Amino acid sequence: xxxxxxxxxxxxxxxxxxxxxxxxxxxxxNGSVYFDCATFDASPNHSYAxxxxxxxxxxxxLVEGEGGSIRRIYWEGLELFSGELSVxxxxxxxxxxxxxxxxWKASKPxxxxxxxxxxxxxxxxxxxxxxxxxxxxxxxxDVHTGGVDxxxxxxxxxxxxxxxxxxxxxxxxYFLHSxxxxxxxxxxxxxxxxxxxxxxALGRYTSRQLRFAFLLHxxxxxxxxxxxxxxxxxxxxxxxxxxxxxxxxxxxxQGAENEAFVKWGSLDKDLNAKFLSKKSLVHxxxxxxxxxxxxxxxxxxxxxxxxxxxxxxRQASRDxxxxxxxxxxxxxxxxxxxxxxxxxxxxxxxxxxxxxxTSAGMEAVAEPFVTALARFRDDVRIxxxxxxVRDILDVCDSLRDDVLPELGVxxxxxxxxxxxxKFVDKEVLLRERKRERELAEEKRKAKEEARRVQSxxxxxxxxxxxIPPSELFRREPDKYSQFDEQVKSRFxxxxxGGFDWNCGRGKHVHSKCFPFFRPKGNPDARCSRYKSGRxxxxxxxxxxxxxxxxxxxxxxxxx
Numbered sequence: 001x002x003x004x005x006x007x008x009x010x011x012x013x014x015x016x017x018x019x020x021x022x023x024x025x026x027x028x029x030n031g032s033v034y035f036d037c038a039t040f041d042a043s044p045n046h047s048y049a050x051x052x053x054x055x056x057x058x059x060x061x062l063v064e065g066e067g068g069s070i071r072r073i074y075w076e077g078l079e080l081f082s083g084e085l086s087v088x089x090x091x092x093x094x095x096x097x098x099x100x101x102x103x104w105k106a107s108k109p110x111x112x113x114x115x116x117x118x119x120x121x122x123x124x125x126x127x128x129x130x131x132x133x134x135x136x137x138x139x140x141x142d143v144h145t146g147g148v149d150x151x152x153x154x155x156x157x158x159x160x161x162x163x164x165x166x167x168x169x170x171x172x173x174y175f176l177h178s179x180x181x182x183x184x185x186x187x188x189x190x191x192x193x194x195x196x197x198x199x200x201a202l203g204r205y206t207s208r209q210l211r212f213a214f215l216l217h218x219x220x221x222x223x224x225x226x227x228x229x230x231x232x233x234x235x236x237x238x239x240x241x242x243x244x245x246x247x248x249x250x251x252x253x254q255g256a257e258n259e260a261f262v263k264w265g266s267l268d269k270d271l272n273a274k275f276l277s278k279k280s281l282v283h284x285x286x287x288x289x290x291x292x293x294x295x296x297x298x299x300x301x302x303x304x305x306x307x308x309x310x311x312x313x314r315q316a317s318r319d320x321x322x323x324x325x326x327x328x329x330x331x332x333x334x335x336x337x338x339x340x341x342x343x344x345x346x347x348x349x350x351x352x353x354x355x356x357x358t359s360a361g362m363e364a365v366a367e368p369f370v371t372a373l374a375r376f377r378d379d380v381r382i383x384x385x386x387x388x389v390r391d392i393l394d395v396c397d398s399l400r401d402d403v404l405p406e407l408g409v410x411x412x413x414x415x416x417x418x419x420x421x422k423f424v425d426k427e428v429l430l431r432e433r434k435r436e437r438e439l440a441e442e443k444r445k446a447k448e449e450a451r452r453v454q455s456x457x458x459x460x461x462x463x464x465x466x467i468p469p470s471e472l473f474r475r476e477p478d479k480y481s482q483f484d485e486q487v488k489s490r491f492x493x494x495x496x497g498g499f500d501w502n503c504g505r506g507k508h509v510h511s512k513c514f515p516f517f518r519p520k521g522n523p524d525a526r527c528s529r530y531k532s533g534r535x536x537x538x539x540x541x542x543x544x545x546x547x548x549x550x551x552x553x554x555x556x557x558x559x
Contacts, residue, residue, distance in 0.1 A: 004132040006123060010114045013123045016131045016165055017103045025164035029094040031106030031119040037099040040160055045169050048099075048160055052152035056099065101157055103127050126157040130165075139166045141173070148177040148220070178219050184226040196225065208350070209233045211341050215292045236300060240332065243303045244349025245410075245422040246310065247329040250320055251348075252367065253418060268321045271309045275328055278302040282335065292339065299332060314417070352408060352425050363423050370409055374419045377411075405429040 006013075017033055020026040025040050026033055041048040049056045102124035107113035113120040133141060139162075146155060155175065162171040180187070183194040201210060212233040217223045264272075278298050285294035306328055313320045329348045336342045342350060352362060377396055384392035400411045410429055412420040467475070 002136050004136070006128040006132070009128065009132050009135065010123065012135055013127055013131045014104075014114075014116050016134075016161075017127060018117065020103060020161065020164045023164055023167060025160075026103055027096065028118050029096075031121060032094055032102055033104040033118055033124075034095055034100040035103055035157070035160060035164070036096065037101070037160070038097050040164055045167075046160070046163055049152060049156045050159055051156050051175065055152040058152070101126065101153065103161070126154055127161060129154070130158045130161040134162060134165075139168070140171060143174045143176060144172040145176045145178065148179055151175075151177055176220070179217075179221040179223060182222055182224045185224055188225075201225070205230055205233070208341055209237055211339070212237050212296075215296055215339055215341070218293055219290060236296065239300060239303055240336070241350055241424075243307065244329060244333070245424065246307070246420070247325050248348055249420045249422055250310070250325055251322060252371070252421065262321060262323070264321065265318075267309055267312055267316070268324055271305060271321075272324060274305050275302060275324070275331075278305075279331065295335070299335060302328065303332065314414070317416075352423060366409075366423070367421075370404075370421055370423075374411060374421050378419055381413075401433065405433055 017026065020035070021028070021033065025036055027036055037048050040046050047053075104116060104118060104121050104127070105124055106119055106121045112122050114122065133144075144155070144158075159171050163169060182188065183196060186192055186194055188195055205213075209230065210233070213225070213229050214223065216229075216232060216236065223229070278301065281298045282295045285291040285298060288294075306325070310320050310325075326348075333342055333346065333348050337344055337346070377399060380392060381396050384390075384396070400413070404411060406426065408424060408426040408429060410422040410424050412422065414420055473479075
């Protein structure tokens with residue numbers, strides 16, 4: 001709740017640095033003040049780099065933490081040069097140890113500067129965070145947050161500064177480091193041209209969908225912003241929204257008089273047991289390092305179970321338990337309020353507008369009129385069906401599909417029950433209608449394409465039937481490369497030699513039926529029709545044996 005500016009805390013920073021020097025953990029060098037990491041680490045009450053001790057010798061990270069960068073030049077595998085791009089050699093010589101970091105820097109020409117006991121200068125890269133947080137919260141902090149890339153050296157240096165100033169060994173009780181954000185699996189950067197601003201993201205998706213995307217990932221894990229991530233966020237938003245709309249319609253349809261004193265049946269008891277179980281699992285997930293992803297998954301399962309329960313009640317021709325549905329809807333709404341997905345002033349479910357404006361007042365005003373219109377439409381449809389007046393049914397469908405969506409109202413016809421009334425954001429309904437029409441058009445085109453392909457296949461099949469047997473083999477040059485003239489002439493008829501050589505297995509002689517066609521690796525091969533007795537006579541076999549080699553070439557040799 002407190003917004004701090006470094007420029008307003010320069011006096012406090014100077015006082016904080018002076019105390020570190022007095023405690024023996026800082027030293028002045030050429031107008032700058034550096035933190036003495038070796039002295040601090042040698043103290044029995046302190047240790048440097050508590051968060052990432054293995055990174056102490058990482059020179060690149062240390063220099064980057066000071067606002068610089070490392071340039072290395074190699075030639076044939078040998079390092080010829082290694083140095084800081086933004087830190088002069090004079091500054092490097094000012095340090096007692098390369099691990100030491102600046103608490104106060106003497107300003108260069110053109111840099112911001114303030115007067116200090118050590119000359120004109122400016123705060124170091126880490127000191128302002130320790131000073132401002134301690135000024136507001138005191139000498140100890142319970143929870144400290146930040147990105148995972150700030151663990152070392154920034155947060156480790158913050159810890160060292162505060163503990164050196166207050167002479168204690170525990171400045172922060174808990175650190176929470178959030179994961180990185182990547183774009184389609186890559187680090188977001190302007191050089192890769194995958195840099196997306198919040199404004200651009202909100203142009204594609206709603207703020208609610210973006211919040212769901214964050215909630216569906218562990219806070220300390222990498223979040224990959226991409227198509228798959230946002231599709232999952234859109235799906236879970238739609239699941240919750242449809243459940244809330246269904247619940248409100250049921251509560252509106254059944255009325256308050258049915259809420260109490262209803263005997264619970266087996267379906268009600270089963271759903272209530274699942275509800276209690278899911279509430280317990282959600283609590284466990286949130287207690288386990290604020291695992292919002294698991295909590296949402298448990299809630300998603302609860303919503304699905306509730307939808308199944310509502311469907312089962314309809315099949316059994318009974319009303320769902322109003323009190324139970326209301327309890328589940330209120331629980332889901334309150335949980336999403338905690339997550340920041342639903343405004344605090346909402347009753348059940350999401351507000352009508354995706355921007356977060358309230359909807360309870362609008363629904364309350366429009367509900368009686370829309371309900372009256374829906375019931376009148378139900379009566380008209382019953383009469384039109386009975387009298388088989390198709391034109392009236394079409395007008396009723398047009399009211400549902402074309403007119404009411406423009407007003408933010410969705411009607412859902414349910415067989416044997418009054419039409420469900422759902423108040424939805426107008427833009428959402430128009431997008432749904434557009435998508436439904438696009439899907440219908442795609443389905444129509446797919447059917448036309450399937451009919452065309454089937455027609456072409458049938459035409460090709462008919463054309464194949466008109467090809468003479470003597471020309472059939474020549475249409476497959478990839479299979480047959482040589483043709484014997486005698487065999488060609490004799491095989492111009494399928495019944496050559498007084499026998500149907502086709503044998504029903506294809507449009508050419510089937511090699512498994514006759515000895516001289518059998519593959520050399522499988523001399524006993526026979527097709528089922530040969531084994532069943534439908535085979536050529538001995539005379540026919542002897543007559544064709546002379547042409548066997550020609551037939552083998554025709555049927556077996558590759559191109």
